[in-house]
Amino acid sequence: MDTVHVDLLVIGFGKGGKTIAAAAGRRGLRVAMVEQSEQMCGGTCINVGCVPTKALVHDAESRRPGDSPADWYARAVTRKADLTALLRGKNFDMLDVIDSVTVVTGRAVFVGPREAEVRAGGDVLRIDAETVVIDTGSEPVIPDIPGVEGSSRVVTSTELIATEDLPARLVVVGGGYVGIELAGMYAQFGSQVTVLESAGRLFGREDDDVADAARAILERQGVTFLTGARATSIHDADDGATVTYEAAPSSGTPSATAGGAVTGDLVLLAAGRRPVTAGLGLDVAGIRTTDRGAVEVDEHLRASVPGVYAVGDVNGGPQFTYISLDDSRIVLDQLYGTGERSTADRDAVPYTVFISPPLARVGLTEQAARAAGHDVLVASKAVASLAAMPRARIVEQTDGLMKFVVDAGSGLVLGAALLCVDSQELINTVALAMRHGVSAAELRDAIYTHPSSTEGFNEVLAALA
Numbered sequence: 001m002d003t004v005h006v007d008l009l010v011i012g013f014g015k016g017g018k019t020i021a022a023a024a025g026r027r028g029l030r031v032a033m034v035e036q037s038e039q040m041c042g043g044t045c046i047n048v049g050c051v052p053t054k055a056l057v058h059d060a061e062s063r064r065p066g067d068s069p070a071d072w073y074a075r076a077v078t079r080k081a082d083l084t085a086l087l088r089g090k091n092f093d094m095l096d097v098i099d100s101v102t103v104v105t106g107r108a109v110f111v112g113p114r115e116a117e118v119r120a121g122g123d124v125l126r127i128d129a130e131t132v133v134i135d136t137g138s139e140p141v142i143p144d145i146p147g148v149e150g151s152s153r154v155v156t157s158t159e160l161i162a163t164e165d166l167p168a169r170l171v172v173v174g175g176g177y178v179g180i181e182l183a184g185m186y187a188q189f190g191s192q193v194t195v196l197e198s199a200g201r202l203f204g205r206e207d208d209d210v211a212d213a214a215r216a217i218l219e220r221q222g223v224t225f226l227t228g229a230r231a232t233s234i235h236d237a238d239d240g241a242t243v244t245y246e247a248a249p250s251s252g253t254p255s256a257t258a259g260g261a262v263t264g265d266l267v268l269l270a271a272g273r274r275p276v277t278a279g280l281g282l283d284v285a286g287i288r289t290t291d292r293g294a295v296e297v298d299e300h301l302r303a304s305v306p307g308v309y310a311v312g313d314v315n316g317g318p319q320f321t322y323i324s325l326d327d328s329r330i331v332l333d334q335l336y337g338t339g340e341r342s343t344a345d346r347d348a349v350p351y352t353v354f355i356s357p358p359l360a361r362v363g364l365t366e367q368a369a370r371a372a373g374h375d376v377l378v379a380s381k382a383v384a385s386l387a388a389m390p391r392a393r394i395v396e397q398t399d400g401l402m403k404f405v406v407d408a409g410s411g412l413v414l415g416a417a418l419l420c421v422d423s424q425e426l427i428n429t430v431a432l433a434m435r436h437g438v439s440a441a442e443l444r445d446a447i448y449t450h451p452s453s454t455e456g457f458n459e460v461l462a463a464l465a
């Protein structure tokens, strides 16, 4: 067995890990990047997560009534595969061009505090390092539902988006990010989609007006939602898989269902994702995990063994690519900077659910702002009512609303929910304004390009009351 010593060992080619590997390599340090699969170079985001799903959402939105759903979908899946192959190659090259970085394909398992064995087929390589970064990501939670195991019709998001035949009927278990985005997308491709969500309401983190508007849009696009419905069993038959559900004990909101069954050609499991730590040998290395199976880290992302860090989904933080990226900044600051950055200094972190149009939010909801004791002003307008935002009509997407929550005393933005065209871009401007104390009046009176979606702020914020 060969043994190599490196300055930095990164396990997992995710966003945070590859960013740290590249930065260390550019400093001339010896870096080993270990990724278990050539098909996952670049990590979840570009191969099976954000990028392919958003490419498919784009293609689903572009389908015109005359386009054959099956052909359109097959074309979209091919385009998605080409795109991810391109980005995979670029991600490999990004590290490969750095002389001191070696990309190793194989599965890493800790055999000591900062030492791992990498297995690829019959070959075993031992790598010991001064510093180790764990970036092994997350994997779908497979709910313990009778019939899941052994069903030929149950798929994860990774398997569903690789399926070349458009399912005529799709049942989605779980109405979170993955479930909602894929439900909206497949409905627009032409599938008949039913979502089972055990919570009493969808978009549980949003104000009622925003959640109701988003749900209504998805329903108009053909998605059926059964909220308060917990999937309890799955039975394969010749013509599909039947998912049985029962009323879930909901959190305060009345259940929308008494129980029943729904049949699909495919059943998507979208019941959450858990950190990939099983089988990593963390116990051998003395690296502690939390009771949810994440690598236990402090606010500087230091694990319980000195010199070991964990970034991205595996550390149990919010599961977003941009959080994994920000984790890399914190670790790089520990390694080569002042050590001041931490997860505690993150402010106004936005998120977007990629439905059509996307729902993006940052900061407090109106309800949370009032509960926190703020004297609140609210500006909320339907996109279709806005005269000063012709972009929505230009791109034929006038659904949705823009809502701002403002502190009456300071005039500062406390939060915003933007359910509208381009909201995945707009929300970053609002987040920046919040971080830097730009007031609602300044956002209202700013000069924006025309025709753009941002100029909607001119009109919506004029309605503050």
Ligand SMILES: Cc1cc2nc3c(=O)[nH]c(=O)nc-3n(C[C@H](O)[C@H](O)[C@H](O)COP(=O)(O)OP(=O)(O)OC[C@H]3O[C@@H](n4cnc5c(N)ncnc54)[C@H](O)[C@@H]3O)c2cc1C
Pocket (backbone or CB within 6 Å): 011, 012, 013, 014, 015, 016, 017, 034, 035, 036, 037, 040, 041, 042, 043, 044, 045, 048, 049, 050, 051, 053, 054, 106, 107, 108, 109, 135, 136, 137, 138, 157, 178, 276, 280, 311, 312, 313, 314, 318, 319, 320, 321, 322, 324, 354
């Ligand atoms: C369908 C879907 C859509 C999403 N859409 C979005 C979105 O629009 N926006 C957004 O911000 N986030 C989105 N996410 C979440 C986002 O993809 C993740 O938060 C992000 O990719 C996590 O990155 P990471 O750095 O934790 O690691 P990952 O990118 O998950 O990389 C981990 C890597 O480690 C490898 N690995 C695991 N174990 C080992 C081992 N023992 N040895 C070697 N290699 C190993 C894996 O093969 C993998 O390549 C989506 C997720 C999914 C599933």
Ligand SMILES: NC(=O)c1ccc[n+]([C@@H]2O[C@H](COP(=O)([O-])OP(=O)(O)OC[C@H]3O[C@@H](n4cnc5c(N)ncnc54)[C@H](O)[C@@H]3O)[C@@H](O)[C@H]2O)c1
Pocket (backbone or CB within 6 Å): 143, 173, 174, 175, 176, 177, 178, 179, 180, 181, 196, 197, 198, 199, 229, 230, 231, 232, 270, 271, 272, 273, 318, 319, 320, 351, 352, 353, 354
């Ligand atoms: N646009 C984005 O940024 C984006 C897109 C996709 C995924 N992601 C990330 O990936 C993570 C995982 O997404 P996800 O949707 O798998 O998880 P999630 O936690 O967002 O949602 C899972 C949902 O499944 C429901 N559920 C669980 N078991 C159920 C059952 N038996 N029957 C019915 N409902 C059940 C839960 O109540 C929950 O609402 C997200 O938290 C997010 O951070 C982000």
